[in-house]
Amino acid sequence: MSLLEVKDLQVRVEDREILHGLSLTVNPGQVHAIMGPNGSGKSTLSHVIAGKPGYEVTGGQILFRGEDLLEMDPNERAAKGVFLAFQYPVEIPGVTTWNFLHAALNAQRKARGEEEISSPAFLKKVREVAKSLNIPQDMLKRGVNVGFSGGEKKRNEILQMALFEPAVCILDEMDSGLDIDALRIAADGVNALRSPERAMVVITHYQRLLNYIVPDFVHVMSKGRVVKSGGKELALELEESGYAQFEDAA
C-alpha cells in the first residue's frame, strides 16, 4: 500500500475542468517534485489533497494509506498526517504563534485519541524544535505571521512541519517571494526534516529550488495532467529547454 495515491483525479472549479485525470504515487522516504508552467494545475492539486473548499472532484480518487482522503474533513486529514506548506501563509493578528501551534497540535492529538499536551510541556517542545531549526524564540511570541518577512513566513511553515511531524508534506511554491539566502535557509530546514518515514511533494515553477531540495522523482505537469516523469535530471533538462516542448504533449 502506498502512502499517497492519486488516481485519475479530475477536478473542476466552477464550470472549468482544471485537472483531467492526474495520477501520482508517493511512498515513504521519497521526495517528488512537481513542475509545470503557470496554470498547469499544480496548486489545484495541492489544495485538493489538503481539502480546500471551492474545488469539485468529478472523478478519480485520492488514497492515503489506503483510506479515502476525499471523504475526510481537512482537519481530519491534518490529524492523519497531511501537511500543506502554503505558498502565501496568512496573518492572524492577536493570536501568538505559540498559542496557535499549541491549539493546532492539541486539536490533532485529540483527533487521534492522544492526550493533550500541557502548556509547559508544549513550550519546552516548541522551543527545542525552533532551536534545532535555528528559528529565533521571539518569533513564537509574535502574532501568527504578522509583520513577518517572506523568509520568516516560510520558516514558520517549516517550524510547524517539524512540530506536527506529518507523514506527507506538500510544499506549494515554497520559493516564491524568497531571495537566494532566504531560499537556502528554508531549504536547509526542509532537508533536515527528510526521513525514511516521511514523504515530500515539492511543487515549484523553477528548477532553482531543486538545487537545494534534491528530489528523487520529477513530474512535469501541463494542462492538468502529468506529461512526463523522471529522475532529478529531468528538472535540469527543463531548465534548458523550457516547458514549451510539453505543451503539445498535453
Add this chain to the structure above:
Amino acid sequence: MPAVQETVERVRRIDVDQYRYGFETLIESDKAPKGLSEDTVRFISAKKDEPAWMLEWRLEAFRRWLTMTEPTWARVNYPKIDYQDLYYYAAPKPKKSLSSIDEIDPEILKTYEKLGIPLREVAILEGVEPPAGGEQTPSRQIAVDAVFDSVSVATTFKAELKKAGVIFMPISEAIREHPELVQKYLGSVVPTSDNYFATLNSAVFSDGSFVYVPPGVRCPMELSTYFRINERNTGQFERTLIIADKGSYVSYLEGCTAPQRDENQLHAAVVELVALDDAEIKYSTVQNWYPGNSEGKGGIYNFVTKRGDCRGKNSKISWTQVETGSAITWKYPSCILRGDNSSGEFYSIAISNGFQQVDSGTKMIHLGKNTSSRIISKGIAAGKSQNTYRGLVSAHRKATGARNYTACDSLLIGDKCGAHTVPYVEAKNSSATFEHEATTSKISEDVLFYCIQRGLSQEEAVGLVVNGFVKDVLQQLPMEFAVEAQKLISISLEGSVG
C-alpha cells in the same frame, strides 16, 4: 460547495437557541399589579420600606417620565413597548426575613449554582467546600451581590469588606442605612431627567448594588453583581451606585443572564460611578442576557444608561464590557472628565449573532484640563445581526490639552450582517488632540482554511481568530473573568460559520 456558500447556508440555519442560561426557576413570587402609575411607584417604595425623600424623588421622576417620549435615534427596530403591560416589581417570596444565606430559597441558590456563581462563601471560608480552582488566596476572593428579578437575594463577604471600611450592599439597604451617602450621590451623575429609560428607572428601580470605598482604601477584593431576570413579563430596573472616595480603588464586575422566553423583556438599568480626587474605578460587564431564538423571537431589550463622573483631579474611570446577549442593546457607558488630569477608558467587545441588534459605544466628555481618554471598540457581527458603534468625544472650551485616542474595529462573519460606525467628535478648543481609527474586515476563508489545515475544526478556527481580534480588550478584564469571557465569545459564535 464553495466555502462562501457553506457559510451562508450555515448562518441561515443558525441556532441561537444554544443559550446555556435559558432555564427558568419555579418559585413563588410577590409581584406588584401589572402596569405603571403613581401607585406602582408608591407600592415599590413601600415594599422597600423607603424614607419619604426617596419616594418623593421617585414620584418626581415618574411625573417627568410622563412628559417624555421614547428615543428613536438608535439604529435598532422593535415593536412599540406597552409600558402598562409589564410588571414593575417581582420578588421571590421569602418564607421569613432573610438574615443569612441559608435562609434563601434553595431553588434560587440552585439557580445561581447553575450559573456558576459562588454564593456560598461561608462554606468556602470554613473550608467545607473547596473553592473553584483550588488554591484561592483571600486577595483573589470575589464578593458577590446577587439580584434576582427585582431584589437582591444575597451579598457575600460583607464582614470581610466591613473590616476594610468598604460598604457593599443592596441599594435598597443603603437607602435605609446610609441615607446621607445615597442622597448626596444618587442622581448626581445620571439625573432623573436624563433620558427616557433612565427617568423610568429612577421612578421604578427596585434594587441594585451600592458601593462606597472610603478615602485611601484599596478595595481588598473584586466586587461583583449578578443579575438574573426570572419572572415572566417583568421589567428589571436595577440601579447601581459606586463611589470611590479620595485616593481609593475599586474593581467591580457585573454579569447578567435570563431565561429563554418568547416575549421580549425589558431591562432598563442605571449605573452611576463617582471617582473623587486620585480615585480609580474599574467597571467590567459580561452581559449575556437571552438574545432571542433563531427566528428573532423573544430576548431582552437592554436599554441601559451607564455613566461615570471623574469628579476629582487625577481620577480615573475605566469601563470594560463584553456584550454577547440581548435581542437589542442600547447602551453607552460614558465618562465625564471633570477633574483636571482625569482619564477615562472604554474597552468594548460587542458580539451580535442571529437577529440581535446592538447600538453601543461611549461618550467621553472632556471638561477639565489635561484630561485624556481612550476608546477601544471591537464589534463582531454574524448571522443577520446589526452591530453599530456610536460614540461621542467632546472637549469643552476650557478643557485645554484634552487628548483622545479611538480605535473602532469591526469584524463581519458571513454576508447577511452589518457593522456600522458612527463617531461624533466635537472640539471647542484648539489644544485638543483627538485621534480616530476605524477598520472593518471579514474573516477570510483563507485564514479559516489555514487554521483548519493545521488541525483545528471550523468552530475552533473562528473562536481563535475572533479571540485574537478582541485580545486588546480581553486583557483589560480581571483575570478570573477573562477566561470566562473567552469561552462565552466562542459559545455565542457557535454555528456562525459553516
